[in-house]
Amino acid sequence: MTTAAALLARHVVRAAGEPLPERTRRGAKAVLLHNLIVGLGAHGMPLPGISGSWALPWTERPQTAPDLAFATALRMGARAQHDEHPRSVTHLGSAVTPACLAIAAGYQVGGVLGTALLPHARARGMRSTGVVGPIAAAAGAAVVLGLDEAATAHAIALAANRAAGFTQVWLEGTDEWRLQTAAAARDGLESAMWAASGARGATAAIEGRSGLLHALGIDAEGVTSIVDALPGALADEPVIAHMLLKAHPVCAINQAAVEVAIGLRAELPNADPSTIVRVRVRLSDADAAYPGIDIARPPSSWAQAMMDARQGVAIALADGRVDADALHPGSAESQRLRALVDVAGGLPAAAAHGAAIEIELADGRRLDGAAERVEVDARRSARMALDLLPAAGLPLALAERLPTLIAGLDESDGVARLIEALDGIAPWEALCHA
Structure with a gap:
């Protein structure tokens, strides 16, 4: 049986080498726009670890790329309006987007794996975002770093060791939920960077007899079923086209x-x-x-x-x-x-x-x-920006420009124009230059 990490890595590398389908491209731009808007809408919002005499250096003054990913993801989730993949109940945007802008591959890996693991993670009191987020972020970051299949598999395996996070936070109303998504972004990117430098992860880190699936209480038959279904699920409908974009700052x-x-x-x-x-x-x-x-x-x-x-x-x-x-x-x-x-x-x-x-x-x-659902598309997200960004002390002109900037992101100067628009807004400016 081919290992789960190898199957996921094969999909990531193949997808990175193929033209992006138009539906996936539209979905990627919609989730990027939405997550960027709600993240910018949290500008200046008081967050644990951000300010005060005990401020954590990687959130207040991030220097490295993984720390910048952490700081940005923290803000994307601050209003609780980051996107969610409903089938896996996983907030992929705030885990994957700060780690990289080649987000489609990370969403597909996170959504497919998260859907398979959701009932088992829930039964153990685990939060799907914390379990799957680092793996999804590592998959996306591997594309950005140009890793081959072997190195991508190592990145995924290393990230699987960062799977963490419990839903007890919701019963007590504490702050771990912010850490879970931010850590997923940082840990996924860091795992890919480790793999790019030659670090190796366990071949069967996901399905092995002491791997992630075993830790989630899945028996041998269930493990085989999940791994065997991965190729078909990864080739199925693009996860990024089925994201729930939150209209309201609630779960x-x-x-x-x-x-x-x-x-x-x-x-x-x-x-x-x-x-x-x-x-x-x-x-x-x-x-x-x-x-x-x-x-x-x-x-x-x-x-x-x-x-x-x-x-x-x-x-x-x-x-x-x-x-x-x-x-x-x-x-x-x-x-x-x-x-x-x-x-x-x-x-x-x-x-x-x-x-x-x-x-x-x-x-x-x-x-x-x-x-049956709440319909939020790029147009509704754009209207939200007109309220959220000025309320956060950011220029209305930026809110008005963002939809056009994201729509043109794949043009020759698209990324440069987005970076220019975010100039002076921490930590986004530093993340774009990382």
Whole structure:
């Protein structure tokens, strides 16, 4: 049996040598634009390790390429609006994009492997982004560094040893989630750089009897099944064309629920949420059971509020939108509404995190709404930039130019024009020159 690392490496190297299909090219530009916008939208946002007397040097004053990847990824995930691959529940953008701009190969590896590992990672309390992110970032960085199949396989194997991150963070509302994506970007790029310098990873680091799949509790039959399915899955539909781009600063699972709640608020008499007496939110069984989505007590931190379906829906009903600054603790009206919200499973399992909401009013009337997904494309991301970047203290002119700059990224001077536009904005400027 060919090893998993070798199969993944073969796909990466072959894909790098072939013309990029137009659908993949469009998807790559859309996710790059979105992740860049939400990352720039976090400019100046207070983050752990960024400022203060104990500031970590690789986040405040990054010098090396891996440290720059860490610092940039930290900002891409800061608003919780980085992209997500719904089938693997993996935030690939903030792991892969800072490590390289040749992102399609990294997305394909991360999405395919993450989809196969998701149920096993969840059962062990692992976060898919932390497990798969370093591998995806290493695959993408290997393309940038021009590694051959053997060196790419070593990069992937080395990155597999960086698989880490638990979902206990969502139950306690702590800060590990920021570290998980940022570390994935840094660790993946660093693994590829190690491999480029001759470092070797275990041949069977993924499927070996003491490898990653074994650590996730997968038996021998399951391991064989996963590895045998990799070639077909890697050649299937481009993962990067199926990314969920977040319209709201909440968990991907809560995007549709918040969107539906915003729509239903407009149907309230005089848009007055005080008439609401009960709210029922239905998700798929898997989404409702995901750590942090359905917690009885009010959230104790911003991170917990971002995961809390009750909180997101309550704020959407109270304010008609969800702003990052309003998530925690929320207004008095949103806190009242949160106590009226019930969350349950029961929706058909789907890859796009659908939601259905039923609202009961004081006069006995009911309002109902549902959405299978939230549609966000490059145009909606571009409209978001007009609000997010000026609010972060960045020029409106930059927000207006970004869509055109990303659209022309593959032109002869496209990268140079993007770098020029980011001049003076740390750490983006330094990352572009790394």
